[in-house]
Amino acid sequence: DGGITQSPKYLFRKEGQNVTLSCEQNLNHDAMYWYRQDPGQGLRLIYYSQIVNDFQKGDIAEGYSVSREKKESFPLTVTSAQKNPTAFYLCASSHSFGGHSYTGELFFGEGSRLTVL
Amino acid sequence: DAKTTQPPSMDCAEGRAANLPCNHSTISGNEYVYWYRQIHSQGPQYIIHGLKNNETNEMASLIITEDRKSSTLILPHATLRDTAVYYCIVRVGRYGGGGNEKLTFGTGTRLTIIP
Numbered sequence: 001d002g003g004i005t006q007s008p009k010y011l012f013r014k015e016g017q018n019v020t021l022s023c024e025q026n027l028n029h030d031a032m033y034w035y036r037q038d039p040g041q042g043l044r045l046i047y048y049s050q051i052v053n054d055f056q057k058g059d060i061a062e063g064y065s066v067s068r069e070k071k072e073s074f075p076l077t078v079t080s081a082q083k084n085p086t087a088f089y090l091c092a093s094s095h096s097f098g099g100h101s102y103t104g105e106l107f108f109g110e111g112s113r114l115t116v117l
Numbered sequence: 118d119a120k121t122t123q124p125p126s127m128d129c130a131e132g133r134a135a136n137l138p139c140n141h142s143t144i145s146g147n148e149y150v151y152w153y154r155q156i157h158s159q160g161p162q163y164i165i166h167g168l169k170n171n172e173t174n175e176m177a178s179l180i181i182t183e184d185r186k187s188s189t190l191i192l193p194h195a196t197l198r199d200t201a202v203y204y205c206i207v208r209v210g211r212y213g214g215g216g217n218e219k220l221t222f223g224t225g226t227r228l229t230i231i232p
Contacts, residue, residue, distance in 0.1 A: 092161075108161050
């Protein structure tokens with residue numbers, strides 16, 4: 001089935017360690033997004049990418065890094081520079097607007113919950 | 118993308134219609150209104166979207182005011198499973214043109230269905 005897959009679902013990390021969250025989609029979407037969600041809060045945009053080998057900072061990019069080497073994949077690295085990384089991380093994808101297949105709908109993964117010990 | 122404003126929380130009795138408002142006073146002519154909902158600890162789920170006409174699907178109805186500055190999502194017969202956080206966002210539609218799209222969400226409305 002087509003969809004967007006995040007892994008791992010739960011992750012524990014010691015302070016000072018980098019960790020990479022995986023996001024893979026087989027929907028043939030050009031655009032991919034990473035959001036962070038803290039308890040009782042909305043979604044905040046970390047990074048987004050409209051096309052392979054290009055990405056842009058969102059509202060809270062400090063302490064995070066991404067890559068977009070393949071259309072299907074948009075991994076997020078939470079670095080040791082991120083002061084408060086414990087959160088729920090959501091990846092999403094959609095067609096890029098203007099294209100024939102564009103509907104504007106965002107498809108989300110089930111999320112990755114990162115806890116720093 | 119234009120920003121949206123939603124009430125932080127609402128209650129609705131089970132079986133009644135839930136009406137969730139959203140203000141998007143700076144919406145552009147080529148921007149659509151989208152609604153998503155997020156059940157606890159899951160990824161948000163698409164509900165419905167529209168440009169200027171009212172829309173209905175199997176999940177909900179969307180009413181957009183004539184000036185497009187606000188909209189209302191209607192869940193006609195709310196059930197306990199509709200308890201979730203509902204997000205209203207606006208984004209460029211099909212013929213909106215090019216450029217990078219910084220797609221932001223607000224804090225949404227936490228809807229609680231009361232038995």
